Amino acid sequence: MTNEVLKKVLEEKRAAKRREEAAAEARKAAALSLPDVSEAHREYVNALHESLRYGGQDRRRNAEKLRAAYVEALAEAGYSEEDFLPRVLCPLCNDTGISDGTLCKCTREALVRALGIACDISPEGFALSDFDPADVKGSQAQHLAKLYGRMSAYAEKFPDVNRNVIVCTGKTGTGKTMLATALARTLIRGGHSALVMSATAFNSLMLKCHTSPYSEREGILADVLTAELLVIDDLGTEPRYNNVTCEYLLLVLEERGSKHLSTVVTTNLSPERILQVYNERIYSRLFDKRRSLTLSFDGDDLRLV
Ligand SMILES: [Zn+2]
Incomplete structure (x- = not known):
């Protein structure tokens, strides 16, 4: 992408x-x-x-x-x-877009703007570096600061990261979506493609793919299979479609994993519940310790698996 x-x-x-x-x-x-x-x-x-x-x-x-x-x-x-x-x-590159054998500043700026439009996330707005623990009330501030620090390090290394799956678990309102979106925005600013979709929108897109002629399927899936980061927000809130919801989620996770593209899933469901609601293959894709990172947003126990 x-x-x-x-x-x-x-x-x-x-x-x-x-x-x-x-x-x-x-x-x-x-x-x-x-x-x-x-x-x-x-x-x-x-x-x-x-x-x-x-x-x-x-x-x-x-x-x-x-x-x-x-x-x-x-x-x-x-x-x-x-x-x-x-x-x-642009006098730097004489409008060729390339300067000193690499992308000129003007191209990088245009790329960030174009990525923002293609990914439907404005590059302006809340990014990882904007997090301030002082803005958070209560005991969560310290905990969130650690999570933001962890994700900032991830964004800095990106795309050269070891773990391609990040699962953000925790109750509603604990800041999972905000962090995932901030990560996406930070990556877009760095010239990477990053899509954020609700699980419902993702599921609808998969249903559309499933019910479309074969010739159109590749085009429908292109962005979710090639964006450098894909955020599936609030997994577990989407309606269940037979032959679609589990099957396509697994397909996308496997396809992205094989290409070393990163996927972030936020969910209110516990790992045990994910195993029950989805299936073992999805569960092991999401919680394989060698490939995935689990960030727990609940309470004070910082669980970084
Ligand atoms: Zn230039």
Whole structure:
């Protein structure tokens, strides 16, 4: 997904560069269509050719004089020669999008904006670094500070992380969604694709996939299978569809796991309840200690498996 968005960003940069070149050509054509400018330009070009061809100081001076007359005619018509050069929007990369063999600052900024649109999360807003324990009432402040610290370290290492599954468990209102969304936003700011979906929206998308012709399924699943981070929020609140809910959740978890893409699941359900409600394969995908990290949001016991 990130590569697709980046490709579009670079294509847009090239298109913008071509638009600037065309606009410069158009300004030149408009200026040279004015009789005074056109005449002065013709005389200057002729004199320049003569000077270059036959040499001599007089011809050179004449060409210089006629050039000054041409520049003056341009100025009288409200133009300068610089108007005939394409405007350079980014001097760092000369609008190629690449500087010093890597993505230019302008491209990275455009990428973050485009990722925000593609992932439907504004890059502005609450990110991991905005967390302040002072904003949290009660005994949870210390606990949340540890969780945010842990996730900040995760985001810093991303995508070079060992655990690709993070399960945030805890009661409603303990801040699971906020942390997961802050992680997504932090990654988007770092130029990664990160989708946040409610379990209900995810489930509906899976149902849509299941009921669509085969030729359309890949397109429907593309984003959830390729986003660098996928957050499935509030697992357990979605309606249950036979042949869909469990089957597609497992498919997405396995497919993403095989590509080392990270998935965050937030849920009010305990691990034991997840085993009962879903199935053993989903349970082991979510709670495999080698691949997954469980963050408990309840109480003071910080359980980092
Ligand atoms: Zn640039």
